[in-house]
Every structure is written in structure tokens, then in C-alpha cells.
Amino acid sequence: MKAFDFYAAKDANDAVALLAQHAADPKVRVKVIAGGTDLLADWKFSPHGPDVVVDISRAEELKTITLTEQGLVIGALVTHTQIMRSPLIQQMFPALVHAAHTIGAVQTRNRGTLGGNLVTAVPSMDSGPTLMALEAIVTIAGWGGRRQVPLSEFFVGPRKTILKPDELLAEIIIPKANLGKPTHFYKFGLRKGQALALVNAAASFWVDWGKNTFVAARISLGAVAPKVIRATQAEAFLEGRTITPEAMAEAGRVAVNDARPISDFRASAEYRKNLVAVLTKRCLEGAWALAQTKRVEGSNGNRNA
Amino acid sequence: MVTVTLKVNGKTRSATVPPETTLLRMLRDQFDLTGAKLGCDVGDCGACTVIVDGQPVNSCLMLAGQADGRDVLTIEGLADAEHLHPLQKLFEHFGSLQCGFCGPGVIMSAKALLDENSNPSTQEIRDALGGNLCRCTGYAKMIEAVKGAGCMMRGEEIPEVKSA
Numbered sequence: 001m002k003a004f005d006f007y008a009a010k011d012a013n014d015a016v017a018l019l020a021q022h023a024a025d026p027k028v029r030v031k032v033i034a035g036g037t038d039l040l041a042d043w044k045f046s047p048h049g050p051d052v053v054v055d056i057s058r059a060e061e062l063k064t065i066t067l068t069e070q071g072l073v074i075g076a077l078v079t080h081t082q083i084m085r086s087p088l089i090q091q092m093f094p095a096l097v098h099a100a101h102t103i104g105a106v107q108t109r110n111r112g113t114l115g116g117n118l119v120t121a122v123p124s125m126d127s128g129p130t131l132m133a134l135e136a137i138v139t140i141a142g143w144g145g146r147r148q149v150p151l152s153e154f155f156v157g158p159r160k161t162i163l164k165p166d167e168l169l170a171e172i173i174i175p176k177a178n179l180g181k182p183t184h185f186y187k188f189g190l191r192k193g194q195a196l197a198l199v200n201a202a203a204s205f206w207v208d209w210g211k212n213t214f215v216a217a218r219i220s221l222g223a224v225a226p227k228v229i230r231a232t233q234a235e236a237f238l239e240g241r242t243i244t245p246e247a248m249a250e251a252g253r254v255a256v257n258d259a260r261p262i263s264d265f266r267a268s269a270e271y272r273k274n275l276v277a278v279l280t281k282r283c284l285e286g287a288w289a290l291a292q293t294k295r296v297e298g299s300n301g302n303r304n305a
Numbered sequence: 306m307v308t309v310t311l312k313v314n315g316k317t318r319s320a321t322v323p324p325e326t327t328l329l330r331m332l333r334d335q336f337d338l339t340g341a342k343l344g345c346d347v348g349d350c351g352a353c354t355v356i357v358d359g360q361p362v363n364s365c366l367m368l369a370g371q372a373d374g375r376d377v378l379t380i381e382g383l384a385d386a387e388h389l390h391p392l393q394k395l396f397e398h399f400g401s402l403q404c405g406f407c408g409p410g411v412i413m414s415a416k417a418l419l420d421e422n423s424n425p426s427t428q429e430i431r432d433a434l435g436g437n438l439c440r441c442t443g444y445a446k447m448i449e450a451v452k453g454a455g456c457m458m459r460g461e462e463i464p465e466v467k468s469a
Contacts, residue, residue, distance in 0.1 A: 006307055006324030006370050040366045041347040057371050105436025108348055110360040193435035194349065
């Protein structure tokens with residue numbers, strides 16, 4: 001691995017100060033490291049490693065999962081294992097638990113963080129679709145203060161985000177209006193363990209139980225475009241439509257038009273399009289099953305319950 | 306250079322290494338703990354698995370500097386001169402390893418599992434070992450050994466060898 005200078009930040013403020021100090025020189029390549037499960041694997045085989053590494057893995061305030069006025073706030077350093085074990089997330093968003101479980105293996109889930117998965121911005125990331133289907137917002141910390149943007153605007157392209165060299169992803173927030181929204185995630189990889197997604201998808205919707213119709217359907221797809229996307233045509237197709245198996249299957253076919261997959265060594269574009277239709281349908285079926293369960297349990301299967 | 310002070314197998318150790326040194330390299334080259342193996346070096350094979358603060362991790366994907374102040378357990382920390390750990394006994398009993406290269410990593414992953422749940426299901430064991438690649442013995446005998454070690458840790462009788 002190429003040599004670099006290493007600074008261990010005491011907390012998030014210290015990390016931002018270290019970034020401001022070192023990123024001021026445009027010739028110096030500064031990188032933030034948390035779990036390191038993506039970065040170290042890359043740096044070992046790249047001649048373009050960083051000059052300065054700021055380790056944020058000790059910033060305890062970024063490791064919490066809390067309910068606030070804004071919604072469910074997940075610190076950027078929360079690991080995939082923490083997500084799987086959080087009673088709050090298990091109860092509100094089993095889809096997030098499922099998505100976390102599909103990432104890597106135990107060892108990578110113990111180190112890898114939610115923030116890291118998003119910042120790496122690989123189009124096949126398994127954390128992306130569920131959060132996009134829940135209209136997550138991210139908080140970015142910099143020397144000048146904090147700013148919030150929708151997750152959908154955070155990604156720019158493969159391995160590119162809007163983060164500036166002196167900025168840090170601090171939090172991921174699921175807005176209050178979407179707490180408990182029935183959501184389902186589905187990943188299709190070639191194996192159960194340690195496989196990247198050929199396609200992954202998530203769907204969420206509320207139910208108008210009086211009319212038995214889709215309300216605020218949100219569908220998100222991964223690995224079928226330069227970044228994680230929303231299938232807006234499929235969403236529009238479902239809005240206000242009666243919930244039937246046929247509508248879910250048709251939404252899957254419509255979602256194919258939202259996807260722009262490429263052919264690579266993992267799968268052809270044509271195959272990925274077929275997967276988009278099937279996965280979208282299955283996500284809608286999964287979210288529908290969850291909505292019905294929540295209704296029976298008397299929890300919030302619809303927004304006003 | 307970074308100076309790293311951490312607990313390894315119960316003892317406080319310290320080393321000064323270049324910042325790009327991984328925890329795995331430090332354990333092997335500075336502390337002569339060669340149980341954790343350098344396999345793929347990118348976090349796929351799990352041969353470098355050690356337990357950090359109670360959780361199994363790939364030591365090839367952790368910088369030495371990130372391990373400062375942490376509590377690390379390696380395969381060398383399991384047995385003492387007289388007693389093998391139940392997992393080591395049962396891996397021997399069931400013949401769960403052939404070449405043995407993946408062994409230290411597999412056993413550390415299994416130990417972390419049994420520390421949390423001494424009566425895991427087959428699926429839970431498979432999930433716990435999903436990040437440890439074995440290319441010669443296969444997993445059937447490992448799963449039996451992990452179940453057997455769980456029985457031993459719970460003070461129950463060990464089931465007979467099924468796959469022999």
C-alpha cells in the first residue's frame with residue numbers, strides 16, 4: 001500500500017478540523033476512513049492511494065440510532081451489524097435489517113458502516129435502495145457547518161458523491177412522515193454469501209384501506225444505472241391504483257423503462273431488465289404483506305393509524 | 306510512523322509501524338503471532354479473522370492505528386499449555402481441517418458465534434462462517450465441530466460423528 005500520513009480524529013468536530021487543515025492544499029489527496037472494508041481493499045491495488053488519511057472510527061457520536069423530531073437518525077458510523085441488531089430498526093424497517101444482512105459477511109458487517117456504504121457510491125450498494133425508497137436525507141458536516149440534502153441528490157455517479165474533500169457524511173435520516181412505512185428490499189446475487197447484487201430493489205407504500213389503493217409508492221433500483229435511482233414512472237403508475245397482483249406485475253414492467261443497465265461480466269443488460277421487472281414486483285408484494293401484518297397488529301400500516 | 310498500544314490475548318503490547326500497516330501485518334511481523342493468515346488481503350477469504358472488542362473482523366482490512374486501545378484476541382489466545390479450547394478439541398475430533406490454512410480464521414469466527422449463542426442452528430453457523438472460505442475440507446465437519454463445541458460449552462454430551 002502506498003505510504004500516507006494518518007490522523008485519528010477524537011470526534012466528528014476533530015475530524016472536520018483535520019479535514020479543513022489538510023484538504024486546503026488541492027495537491028494533497030485526503031481520505032476519510034471508517035470501517036475501511038472498501039477503502040483498504042482498493043488502496044492495496046491502486047497507485048493512486050491517499051496522501052493523508054483521517055480516521056473517524058472513534059467518533060462515538062456518529063454511532064447512535066435515535067428517534068428525533070426529524071425522524072429516525074442513523075449515525076454514519078453505525079455498522080451493518082448494529083442495524084441488524086437494533087430493536088428500533090427491526091420494528092420499523094425490517095427491510096433495512098434484511099438489506100444489511102445481504103452485505104458481505106459477518107467480518108465485513110462488523111466493520112463496514114452505513115455511511116461508508118453510501119459514500120463509496122458503488123451503484124450496486126445494498127444500503128441504497130431501501131433508504132431511497134424511504135426518501136432518506138443525509139447530513140453533511142464541514143468546517144462551515146452542516147447541510148442536509150436528499151439522499152437522491154447525494155449520489156453523482158459511480159463512486160462519486162457531492163461530498164467535498166473537506167466534508168464528512170454525518171447522519172442518515174428517515175423522515176418522520178415515513179416512519180413505519182411498509183417497505184421491502186430484494187437483492188439478486190449469484191450466491192447467498194459475499195455476492196454483489198446483479199440488481200437490487202426496494203419498494204415502499206402506504207395503503208388507503210378504505211379504497212384499497214397505493215399511496216405514495218416509492219420504488220428504488222440499484223446496479224441498473226450509474227447511481228441508485230428511483231423508478232419514477234413505475235411510482236406514477238401505482239399512485240392511487242387499486243392494489244392487485246396484476247398492478248404489481250405491471251409496475252415491474254414499467255420500472256424496466258426507468259432502468260439504464262449495462263452489460264458487464266456479472267450479467268447482461270437484457271438479463272438485468274428482466275430482473276428489474278421481477279424484483280420490483282416481489283418488493284411490492286413484500287411491502288404489501290408487511291402492510292397487512294402491521295394492520296392486523298394494529299400498528300401503523302397506514303399513515304394515519 | 307504511528308505508535309499503537311493495544312491488548313493482544315490479554316497482554317498489553319505496543320509497536321511503532323508505518324501508518325499503512327494493517328492490523329494483520331502488525332500481529333504477524335511485530336508480535337510474531339502468525340496464526341492469523343494472509344490470504345486474499347482484501348477481506349474475501351477470512352483467513353486473517355481475529356476478534357476485536359468481541360467481534361470477528363478481517364485484520365487485513367483494519368489499519369494498525371485503528372486498533373490502538375482495542376482488545377484483540379487471536380487463535381494463539383485460545384489454548385493454554387494444558388487445555389485446548391472446546392472448538393480446537395472438536396475440530397480435531399471431527400477431522401474438520403485438512404490443510405488448515407483457513408482454520409484459525411474459521412475457529413475465531415466460530416468462537417465469536419458461540420460466545421453469543423452456545424446453541425446455534427445449522428443456518429446460524431453457516432451465516433457465521435460465510436466469510437471464511439475453505440477450499441479443501443468443506444464445511445460439513447466444521448459445522449458438526451461447532452455444534453459439538455457448543456454442547457461441550459453447555460456441559461452436554463457431544464453427538465457422534467455423522468459425516469465420517
